[in-house]
Amino acid sequence: MKSLAELKAIKDRMKDKVVLREGTGNVRVVVGMATCGIAAGARPVLNAFVEAVNKEGLTDKVTVTQTGCVGLCQLEPLVEIYEAGKEKVTYIKMTAEKAQTVVEKHLKGGNIVTEFTVAEAK
Amino acid sequence: MKELSLNILDVAENSVKAGADLTEIIIDETAQELTLTIRDNGCGMSDEVERAVTNPFYTTRTTRKVGLGVPLLKLAAEQCGGSLTIESKTSLESPTKHGTTLVATFNKEHIDFTPLGDVVSTIQTLIQGHPEIDFLFVHSIGTERVTLDTREMREVLGDLPLNSYEVILWVREALLEQYAQIGKS
Incomplete structure (x- = not known):
């Protein structure tokens, strides 16, 4: 089994990073994870965001969190992106692949992927 | 829900909301039967609520009237x-x-049995979303078992959050490795 000693090694490696991380993130990615979201496929969407944000090295800036039902169950999986000083962006009917695109274009590139947003997507 | 593991993710969320600091997810499988136990030490429910939760028109959420x-x-x-x-x-x-x-029991041989699915992703997602509370996961298959106890992890990690990416990857690997061992011994 993957040993707890390995976990200890992770802790030692991460010690310095954690201090840096606190309080610096100003972008929040919030994935709807109520019954409606989960049934529509939110679990792989969430995990895709977590993975992509880390792979793109955006962890200092971006936090990925979960929330309950937003009230738009028919548009799930739903992802909201909050950024200090900007209007909230709501992406609907998300997939793991779309999550990857949002991380690259929106979170990294700064351009909203309008075709996935609640206003544009059909 | 296409997989039981998605129901587990969903229902375990209730334990989190009930303020539990420990949620146990126990799956016990024989050749014919699967028993799922989700146990928490949260605030509990009154008898009235306890009777109402299986009714789809009862819910704790405020955005709509179905749960x-x-x-x-x-x-x-x-x-x-x-x-x-x-x-x-x-x-x-x-x-x-x-x-x-x-406690939910399932007859695995029945044609309408929902497969368990990706339970590793469910555990990973629960820890990612709720790093401050503890989960005990035990999946027994016949005489073999897969386990994960976040209390043990916390002891090692100290104040490093359980949802750090490296830790979440460790959780995934640790569970997958245990599943890969099953049937080999």
Whole structure:
């Protein structure tokens, strides 16, 4: 089994990073994870965001969190992106692949992927 | 829900909301039967609420008037000849042993049995979303078992959050490795 000693090694490696991380993130990615979201496929969407944000090295800036039902169950999986000083962006009917695109274009590139947003997507 | 593991993710969320600091997810599998137990030490439910949770028109959420989490799991159990029971004690009824235990049984050989699916992703997602609370996961398959206890992890990690990416990857690898061992010994 993957040993707890390995976990200890992770802790030692991460010690310095954690201090840096606190309080610096100003972008929040919030994935709807109520019954409606989960049934529509939110679990792989969430995990895709977590993975992509880390792979793109955006962890200092971006936090990925979960929330309950937003009230738009028919548009799930739903992802909201909050950024200090900007209007909230709501992406609907998300997939793991779309999550990857949002991380690259929106979170990294700064351009909203309008075709996935609640206003544009059909 | 296409997988039981999605029901588990959904229903375990209720334990988190009940303020549990430990949620146990126990899966016991024989060749014919799967028993799922989700036990928490949260605030518990009054008898009235306990009776109401399997009713789809009861919910704690405020955005709408239906709550389908427990009813969907009950449906998944009953459609394959199993059952779902819930027992709960509020802190008023039992100051030291309050919380809720849900037990669902499934007949694996029934054509309408929902497969368990990707339970590793479910555990990973629960820890990612709720790094401040503890989860005990035990999946017994015959005489073999896969386990994960976040309390042990916390002891090693100290103040490093359990949802750090490297830790989440460790969780995934640790579980997958244990599953890969099953049937080999």
